[in-house]
Amino acid sequence: MQAPTPTPDKRTAVGMFFESVYRSIFRYGRLPRDGEGASYAVFNSLFLHIHPVKVAKxxxxxxxxxxxxxxxxxxxxxxxxxxxxxxxxxxxxxxxxxxxxxxxxxxxxxxxxxxxxxxxxxxxxxxxxxxxxxxxxxxxxxxxxxxxxxxxxxxxxxxxxxxxxxxxxxxxxxxxxxxxxxxxxxxxxxxxxxxxxxxxxxxxxxxxxxxxxxxxxxxxxxxxxxxxxxxxxxxxxxxxxxxxxxxxxxxxxxxxx
Amino acid sequence: MKDVDTTQVYPRDPRKTYGLMELVKGTRPTVGLDEDTVYAWPHLLVRELVIFLVVAACLLGAAFLIDAPLEEIANPNSPPNPAKAPWYFLGLQELVSYSAFVGGVLVPTVIVLGLMLVPYIDRKRVGIGVWFARERWLANGLFLTFLVVMVILIIIGMYFRGPNWGFVLPWEATTGH
CATH class of the missing domain: 1.20.810.10 (Cytochrome Bc1 Complex; Chain C)
Known part of the structure; x- marks a missing residue:
């Protein structure tokens, strides 16, 4: 599995730069909207060391x-x-x-x-x-x-x-x-x-x-x-x-x- | 799961104790899907954030409403009567007033060692994950008794002990110097 990469578009060089800086910190983009995103949010963050991806209700x-x-x-x-x-x-x-x-x-x-x-x-x-x-x-x-x-x-x-x-x-x-x-x-x-x-x-x-x-x-x-x-x-x-x-x-x- | 590809993409390496079992099409992890679980984000992390903010608000509220005590500057020549330990040690101080050995040595040692031994004595895996499970009435009863006794001793030490550690009623208490 791989984190979805952003599709190239008409962003400016400055915008691309900030995007790459942002990506270097938060590897999985924006706030997650689906199950995959929720998994990556925990998987790619410090919180993985404290929390599992899924917890019992x-x-x-x-x-x-x-x-x-x-x-x-x-x-x-x-x-x-x-x-x-x-x-x-x-x-x-x-x-x-x-x-x-x-x-x-x-x-x-x-x-x-x-x-x-x-x-x-x-x-x-x-x-x-x-x-x-x-x-x-x-x-x-x-x-x-x-x-x-x-x-x-x-x-x-x-x-x-x-x-x-x-x-x-x-x-x-x-x-x-x-x-x-x-x-x-x-x-x-x-x-x-x-x-x-x-x-x-x-x-x-x-x-x-x-x-x-x-x-x-x-x-x-x-x-x-x-x-x-x-x-x-x-x-x-x-x-x-x-x-x-x-x-x-x-x-x-x-x-x- | 009819579209599962069962051909061996990566042949098993005999030197390894693990291997890739199969490839499955899907958009999210399928481990434990039918378990009673939810994603840590947002369900757990948001709850933790809420607790963090509530704790912060309560602390700030308390800090503005109640001042931390500050008495006169320390004076080694002017002992208050009685001199009291911090509240969480008042149970021990109360016991020390009966017997220095019991309150200062025996009880603290028994408490710490006893607590550490608990999970090695009470090993039967019943009643886990439920408050006051009926099968655990003895263990829970003993621990509850221990807590209640400690709280009573602390309350006695806090409110019912006056000069020379004599018994006083809280509304008659005067602290002598």
Whole structure:
């Protein structure tokens, strides 16, 4: 099969040039109108790596997934954008950080919107990742062959919590300081490894400048990087495991719906 | 499919485990045509775009209506009483108030390992693809109980804990410093 090539006509040289540039980007021309076009649209695009050409109607039913995984992914995208944007204004220093928060409220254009979107998206992401996990559990979607993707999902949940927790310290207000003091002391209760782990996270005996720079680097580079990698594997496994879970995956004849 | 050309256009290569089976006339892929499937474009991608836009609108709405909290600058010499962890760790903090080992070590370890082992323990392929399938009442019941207990612990930690982690009613709560 071959994508239909445009029939030569009386277009100008400039028009032909733009046509060829357009074709180099979107190999299959315009918005698809038929089945063949719809196939090419997915087949020749980045989305092939995420989506198959055809998907089961069952997995599109809103009341099956409630879009929870997509919502969590969207929140991560918004968090990445607002997070990078915030990095232009933030300074990971115990003496500077809090002042930057005040600046976001008053001096930066729409700085309060930026910070608020980041904050609420972060809270929502923890919430929706947990809801997504509950959906997967209650629909039995972790069963073979999707066992390993469930484990990737647990790792993504832990990374989400880690991102939220490390971000919590960065405003350097009383709420941040004491929440992290309490949170890291919980980690310190583990026998043998607990105290070294707490010191490793904080870089010191208590929350201070060392903890701030460690949490900052974890929050803006290491954890988002790890989460992106595991997210890619998570999506890839959905396709490799035959799309979303479906009654046809049962050994017994599909349950009446 | 009477006009299918069944002559072998490409003879099978014995070194390969796959081969071209036949040539079929048609204008679109015919794999799984009679399955209950639709094209990802537009059916799936448009739905995803709609969710993306709705999430964006909700975030912007929330951002304009509710400000993210910001207290006074951090002061290591002035601990609030009680000092609370982020809300999603309040269940653990509540358990820590009874036993540091249980809340700080035992329960988190059991939760993470337990969740990871779930698909290797519960392997029977029944009830997949259906909400709350009757055959899965035990697994679903256990998981629902786990979620409800965690939510209750978090709510207690959020609203019913005052100075020195003592029990308070939310409408009587005062945060001391």
């Amino acid at each position: 069952h997995s599109l039913r809103f009341t099956y997934t409630f879009g929870l995984g997509v919502i969590a992914t969207c929140l991560f995208v918004f968090l990445t954008f607002t997070g990078v944007w915030l990095m232009f204004y933030y300074f990971p220093s115990a003496t500077e950080a809090y002042g930057r928060m005040l600046d976001l409220r008053s001096a930066v254009d729409f700085g309060f919107v930026l910070r608020n979107v980041h904050k609420w998206a972060a809270e929502a992401m923890v919430f929706f990742v947990v809801l997504h996990m509950a959906r997967v559990f209650f629909t039995g979607a972790y069963k073979p062959p999707r066992e390993f993707n469930w484990i990737i999902g647990i790792i993504l949940l832990l990374l989400t919590l880690g991102l939220s927790f490390t971000g919590y310290l960065l405003p350097w207000d009383q709420l941040a300081f004491w929440a992290i003091t309490v949170g890291t002391s919980i980690a310190g209760y583990a026998p043998v490894v607990g105290e070294p782990l707490r010191r490793f996270l904080l870089g010191s005996d208590s929350v201070g400048q060392e903890a701030l720079i460690r949490f900052y680097v974890l929050h803006v580079v290491i954890l988002p990087g790890l989460l992106s990698i595991f997210l890619a594997v998570h999506f890839w496994r959905i396709r490799k495991d035959g799309g979303l879970s479906h009654p046809a995956d049962n050994d017994t004849p599909a349950i009446k719906e």
